[in-house]
Amino acid sequence: MCMTCGCGKGQTLIGGRALGGSHALARQHKPGEEMHYRAREGSASHADAHDRTHGNSPARDTMDFGAGPAGAHAPGMSQSRMVKIERDILAKNNDYADANRRHFSSHGIFALNLVSSPGSGKTTLLVKTITALNGTQPLAVIEGDQQTDNDAARIRTAGAPALQINTGKGCHLDAHMVGQAMQRLALKDDSLLLIENVGNLVCPAGFDLGEAHKVVIFSVTEGEDKPLKYPDMFRAADLMLLNKCDLLPHLDFDADLAVENARRVNPDIQVIRVSAARGEGLAGWLEWIKAGCHDAVAAKQQTL
Amino acid sequence: MHEMSIAESVLQIIEDRARADGYARVRAVWLEIGQLAGVEKESLRFCFDVVTRDSVARDARLEIIETAGQGWCPVCACNVAVSARYEPCPNCGGFQIEVTGGEEMRVKELEVE
Numbered sequence: 001m002c003m004t005c006g007c008g009k010g011q012t013l014i015g016g017r018a019l020g021g022s023h024a025l026a027r028q029h030k031p032g033e034e035m036h037y038r039a040r041e042g043s044a045s046h047a048d049a050h051d052r053t054h055g056n057s058p059a060r061d062t063m064d065f066g067a068g069p070a071g072a073h074a075p076g077m078s079q080s081r082m083v084k085i086e087r088d089i090l091a092k093n094n095d096y097a098d099a100n101r102r103h104f105s106s107h108g109i110f111a112l113n114l115v116s117s118p119g120s121g122k123t124t125l126l127v128k129t130i131t132a133l134n135g136t137q138p139l140a141v142i143e144g145d146q147q148t149d150n151d152a153a154r155i156r157t158a159g160a161p162a163l164q165i166n167t168g169k170g171c172h173l174d175a176h177m178v179g180q181a182m183q184r185l186a187l188k189d190d191s192l193l194l195i196e197n198v199g200n201l202v203c204p205a206g207f208d209l210g211e212a213h214k215v216v217i218f219s220v221t222e223g224e225d226k227p228l229k230y231p232d233m234f235r236a237a238d239l240m241l242l243n244k245c246d247l248l249p250h251l252d253f254d255a256d257l258a259v260e261n262a263r264r265v266n267p268d269i270q271v272i273r274v275s276a277a278r279g280e281g282l283a284g285w286l287e288w289i290k291a292g293c294h295d296a297v298a299a300k301q302q303t304l
Numbered sequence: 305m306h307e308m309s310i311a312e313s314v315l316q317i318i319e320d321r322a323r324a325d326g327y328a329r330v331r332a333v334w335l336e337i338g339q340l341a342g343v344e345k346e347s348l349r350f351c352f353d354v355v356t357r358d359s360v361a362r363d364a365r366l367e368i369i370e371t372a373g374q375g376w377c378p379v380c381a382c383n384v385a386v387s388a389r390y391e392p393c394p395n396c397g398g399f400q401i402e403v404t405g406g407e408e409m410r411v412k413e414l415e416v417e
Binding site for chain 2: 079080081082083084085086087088089090091092203231232264265267
């Protein structure tokens, strides 16, 4: 089973190909991490501190779990002893996300993680965005769905490179999958990366992909209280796109209330009202993207 | 949340250490799970039993230390106990509480042999 998302091991496909080797990192120690052994009461105490200076190993296609020393038992330590671990359970995903983030910042790449319920209009919005940008901004798209290549195909038809990740039973993208996809896409410097997560308002909130921002797409055909019902996601997002606004005359949806609910859960969230299908409000979204890309490039210059 | 994948991650952390330090069995595992981490403890126990069945942590005792939820209310300028996310402040009723503790999920210690 996938160590991060519980999907069936080997069921995750990236661009139609299975992930090579194991999903997980070989053992990770942060530089300078110490390990302490202390025997249980009744036996002589035994303190053994080792300094580890391993750097972070970046995501690779093949991970060899057979490597690494099999330490011998310390003599006289056949009775139980306590081992301090202090390791965060989601650390692996966070490590991969940090590696992705470092890659983005050193290459001036502005990466966005688009999240929503299924059917809110993420893919249509991406297609319209790509068309509107009209080649003025190098970009690539990573698509996430349980099955099919449909979304990636739509993006390619719109004129942008896209890679499809099929998660199989998995319900969200994780940072390891995204790291692998990034390598295969060979992202350009100073480009825009749009990651369309699996349609799911619950799980993606907890999994950092290394993105600059999560953007939540919430459509007027959903309920105004969506932000209150799924607060973690609206809290995790920096921008909310209220989509399908062209349908408002046909609905009882109170857009102001929806925005108010979002701001109750996340007072700092920015909101742009759009209609991907009709193109309304897209100018504001494109401005926001442009500003983000500009900042990413500027930040890269500063680190050079 | 994903109690099964959390259990798998715990086992992975255990196995990584077992391989590095060369211990044969894990007798007990201490986890720190925050009150606000969104983890269902009984579900996690069940999943832990399932995933460790054929591992170095087979039959290991699972101890879950629940750390309390804490928050800072900028309106009252005080620390408050937080038992659930998005609750109003017990003092002023405001919704601006910033969570400062109780979200962690950590493998704390192992008893090994």
